[in-house]
Amino acid sequence: MDERHREYVEYYRVRTAKYDGSTIYQESARTEHALLDAFEQSATLEEAAEKVTAGNLATANAIALLNDQWRARLEVYEELEETVKAEAPRQVMAAVEGVTDVVDATSRVNRVLAAGAIAETADELHRVEFVGDLAVMEQLEVYRRAEIPDRWRSLYDAEIARTEQDGREVAAEVAAKRALVPDWKLDHDELWETRHRRRIPISDDALRARIEQHRALEWG
Amino acid sequence: MPVPPDQIATMLGPMRDQLAQAEADGAADAAPTDFADARAALDQMEALAAESADMGEWSQVLARDGWWQRFTDPYTRALVAVGEKKYGGAGGAGAPPDDATMLANMVGVFEQSITQLAGNPDEAHLVPVLREVVDLGKSGLSFPRFLRELELRGINQQMLGLSVQRHHLEAQAQQARDLLDPAREQMATALVAAYDGLAGRNELGVVDPLEFELARLRVEHEWAPVIARQDYVAERTPLVVFLLIDWIDAHTSWAPKDERFLGDNAAQTKENIERTQQCNPGFVRVRLDLLSEAIGLDFPALFDEPIFPQVRKNGGPYFSDERVDIARALEPACTPGASPPDDLLARAAAIGPNS
Numbered sequence: 001m002d003e004r005h006r007e008y009v010e011y012y013r014v015r016t017a018k019y020d021g022s023t024i025y026q027e028s029a030r031t032e033h034a035l036l037d038a039f040e041q042s043a044t045l046e047e048a049a050e051k052v053t054a055g056n057l058a059t060a061n062a063i064a065l066l067n068d069q070w071r072a073r074l075e076v077y078e079e080l081e082e083t084v085k086a087e088a089p090r091q092v093m094a095a096v097e098g099v100t101d102v103v104d105a106t107s108r109v110n111r112v113l114a115a116g117a118i119a120e121t122a123d124e125l126h127r128v129e130f131v132g133d134l135a136v137m138e139q140l141e142v143y144r145r146a147e148i149p150d151r152w153r154s155l156y157d158a159e160i161a162r163t164e165q166d167g168r169e170v171a172a173e174v175a176a177k178r179a180l181v182p183d184w185k186l187d188h189d190e191l192w193e194t195r196h197r198r199r200i201p202i203s204d205d206a207l208r209a210r211i212e213q214h215r216a217l218e219w220g
Numbered sequence: 221m222p223v224p225p226d227q228i229a230t231m232l233g234p235m236r237d238q239l240a241q242a243e244a245d246g247a248a249d250a251a252p253t254d255f256a257d258a259r260a261a262l263d264q265m266e267a268l269a270a271e272s273a274d275m276g277e278w279s280q281v282l283a284r285d286g287w288w289q290r291f292t293d294p295y296t297r298a299l300v301a302v303g304e305k306k307y308g309g310a311g312g313a314g315a316p317p318d319d320a321t322m323l324a325n326m327v328g329v330f331e332q333s334i335t336q337l338a339g340n341p342d343e344a345h346l347v348p349v350l351r352e353v354v355d356l357g358k359s360g361l362s363f364p365r366f367l368r369e370l371e372l373r374g375i376n377q378q379m380l381g382l383s384v385q386r387h388h389l390e391a392q393a394q395q396a397r398d399l400l401d402p403a404r405e406q407m408a409t410a411l412v413a414a415y416d417g418l419a420g421r422n423e424l425g426v427v428d429p430l431e432f433e434l435a436r437l438r439v440e441h442e443w444a445p446v447i448a449r450q451d452y453v454a455e456r457t458p459l460v461v462f463l464l465i466d467w468i469d470a471h472t473s474w475a476p477k478d479e480r481f482l483g484d485n486a487a488q489t490k491e492n493i494e495r496t497q498q499c500n501p502g503f504v505r506v507r508l509d510l511l512s513e514a515i516g517l518d519f520p521a522l523f524d525e526p527i528f529p530q531v532r533k534n535g536g537p538y539f540s541d542e543r544v545d546i547a548r549a550l551e552p553a554c555t556p557g558a559s560p561p562d563d564l565l566a567r568a569a570a571i572g573p574n575s
Contacts, residue, residue, distance in 0.1 A: 004319070007364035014371040024430065069430055076434050080441045103300055107293045114286055135455060138510050145509075146502030147556040152495055177273070179280035201449035202514035209513075 005045040012036040024072045027064040035061060062102050066109065067093055081194040084123040088116030122181045126190040130214060131200060136163065137213050164217055171219045186220030223269040223278045231269075231279075235262055235291060242298055251301035257294035261287060319363035326366075327357035345385060349378050374424035381426040386415050400530035403450040407443035414439055449515065454527045458535050460507050460519065464547045465538050467500035468560045468568040478573035501554045508551075519551045537574055542567065 001009070016036045019029035035057050042048035052058060074089035095108040140163060143156040178184060188211045190196060200207060214220060239247075239258055248255045265287050272278035282288060330353045337343045337350075356369055370376045393408035414435035418427045466480060470493045475481050481496065483489040511517050522528065523544070532539040550564050560568070 004362065004364065007362055007368070011364045011368040011371070014368050018371065018377075024428075072430060072434055073437075076437050080437065082441075103296055106296070107289070110289050110292065111286065114283065114289060118284060138456075138507075141510060142503050142506045145506045146499065147505065148499045148502040152499055155495075156499075177277060179272075179277045180284050182284075198445045199448045201445065201452045203516065206510075206514040 001043065002045070005039070005042075005048070008045065008048070009036070009039045012039050025065070025068045027068050027071075028061065031057065031061040031064040056100050059100055059102050059105075063096050063099060063105055066096055066105065083193070083195060084120055085116075085195075087119065088113055091116065118180060122184050123190070123195075125181070125184055126186055126188075127196040127199060129186055129220060130188070130191060130211075133167070133214060133217075133219055134202075134210060136167065137210055137217070140164070141213070167217060167219045188215060188220070223272055223275050227275050228266060228269045232262060232265060235295075239295065242295065242302065245299075245302050246305065247298040247302050250305045251294075251298040254294035254298040254301065258291050258298060261291040261294070265291070323357055323363040323366055327354055330354050330357070342385065345387070346382055349375065349382060353379070374426055377422070377424060377426040377428070380429055383429045384415065384427050384432045386412065386419075389415055400527075400533055401450075402526040403443060403447045407439060407447065410439045410443070411436060450525075450527045452515065453517070453522065453525050454531050456507070456511055457522045457525070457528065457531045458538065460504060460511070460522070460551075461535070461538055461544070461547050463500045463504045463507065464550050464554055465543055465568075466496050467504070467554055468546065468550055468565060469573075470496035470500070471560050471565055472569040474569070474573050480574060501558060502556045504551070504554045505556070520548065523548065540571075542571060 012032070012035055016029070016032040019025040019032050022029060034055065035052065038051040038055065038057060039045075039048045042051060070089040070092045074086055074093075077083075077086035077089065091112045092109050095112050096105045099105045099108065140160055143160050146156075148156065175184075191200060191207065191211065197207075202210070239255075239262065242255065242258075265282060268281055268287070269278050272281060330350050334347055334350050334354070337346055340346070352373075352375055353370065356373075356375070357366055361369060389408060389412045393405055393412060396402075396405035396408055415427055415432060418431050418435065419425045422428070469475060469478065470481065475493050476486075476489050481489055481492040483492050508519055511519075511522075517525070525531075532544065537543070546564055546567055550560060553561055553564075
């Protein structure tokens with residue numbers, strides 16, 4: 001083993017030590033060790049390089065790091081019951097399984113993440129669109145339920161009708177511009193899923209009432 | 221209206237520049253098909269701009285149909301082909317064709333980064349680490365020793381950690397504090413604490429960006445419901461106070477001169493005043509019922525909410541000390557068919573019109 005070879009061995013030893021004992025980078029620790037083994041157990045640097053190439057160890061190392069990172073994200077998303085966001089990490093890990101080329105792996109990951117971002121947007125829209133309408137729905141309730149003299153009732157009934165119609169027109173306009181998820185439809189049942197429910201601050205009874213109102217308004 | 225040319229240039233210009241540089245580096249010869257595919261993707265993206273109604277629609281179509289990737293994939297393959305042609309095939313990890321060249325290239329990249337960071341707000345935080353890399357690279361070490369030193373001194377970790385800046389987190393907390401936004405302030409403070417916790421566990425005081433990202437997911441998840449509730453309260457509180465103050469003000473002698481009630485003529489102004497006098501109590505009762513049904517708060521409780529100082533600060537003339545006092549005292553009396561108590565009416569009258 002010449003001096004340059006020894007220096008590479010020392011470098012890979014330091015790299016390997018960085019991952020030892022990590023709870024996140026377990027797969028990386030294994031592939032880093034494989035790289036170190038290739039250098040330590042070769043007589044020459046050329047032999048080590050051949051082992052790295054033959055075993056595709058550098059690519060395996062890059063993919064191990066990807067897997068470690070996305071596995072860690074998956075675990076947190078699962079812990080937080082973020083079921084939609086958990087899909088991308090799962091698909092990333094499936095997409096790079098068996099891949100032997102870093103450029104190919106990167107391309108696959110990017111494709112999964114782009115699709116995942118669209119899926120997350122579509123999911124977020126259920127809550128964002130509904131919560132965005134909450135204040136107007138409450139204003140309609142104020143007009144509808146308020147005890148006011150008969151003299152003013154027709155005025156506020158007309159205001160209710162106008163607001164409802166405006167809401168339908170705005171919803172149609174917004175839907176027409178929703179090019180990212182053109183076929184998206186609001187699914188009120190999704191609002192009860194933990195990932196959405198905990199971000200809607202109103203009580204279950206109030207939420208049920210507003211959902212019923214929203215369905216009747218046909219703004220979604 | 222199609223996407224304006226300057227916006228197309230802003231969006232696609234950097235990629236056109238990248239492609240031109242790749243062509244100058246020989247990409248069209250090294251990978252003719254990939255290079256042509258990348259160029260075709262850019263052309264098609266530009267064509268889609270002409271078919272889109274506006275920038276928003278165009279951006280969504282590009283994202284939906286994966287156009288960024290349709291450019292990036294062949295472009296990356298073309299770049300790799302250039303590199304392979306230049307170096308006669310990848311040498312494999314740890315066995316680059318020429319250590320001295322690799323070292324010089326790496327140091328050159330960092331020197332270029334230092335130049336590019338001039339004037340950047342984070343220059344003072346980023347440059348010292350990059351400078352250390354450059355100095356180390358020029359110290360006469362061999363390439364593997366240089367790489368080893370980067371690891372041993374934690375410089376690689378420090379460079380990774382630069383993506384998370386503690387002072388940015390502190391600035392977020394300060395901004396929320398300045399805006400009297402307690403939920404977001406506490407969330408930002410929790411992020412600072414998470415950062416410090418991770419830094420404290422690392423012997424070099426460096427934060428792993430992934431670990432911080434995971435901590436951020438947990439912290440933001442924890443605070444999301446608190447922020448949602450706070451925003452809900454912040455939005456609803458003024459609505460009740462407005463109704464109450466407008467109601468009592470509609471009973472003052474100066475109401476006909478107040479812009480809130482002014483109509484096109486005297487009859488309309490009178491009608492506006494009477495409508496406010498007669499309808500607002502009913503509206504107030506339903507608003508408070510809705511608040512109670514939604515989040516279990518009654519009117520007095522709104523003033524104890526942590527977000528109330530912000531509501532007050534943003535509420536303009538409706539939230540002067542005197543008017544808040546009047547609103548609080550007035551609420552029980554604001555019922556359909558009732559009139560405001562004389563003492564409160566006298567205090568409201570003394571304030572005068574809004575304009």
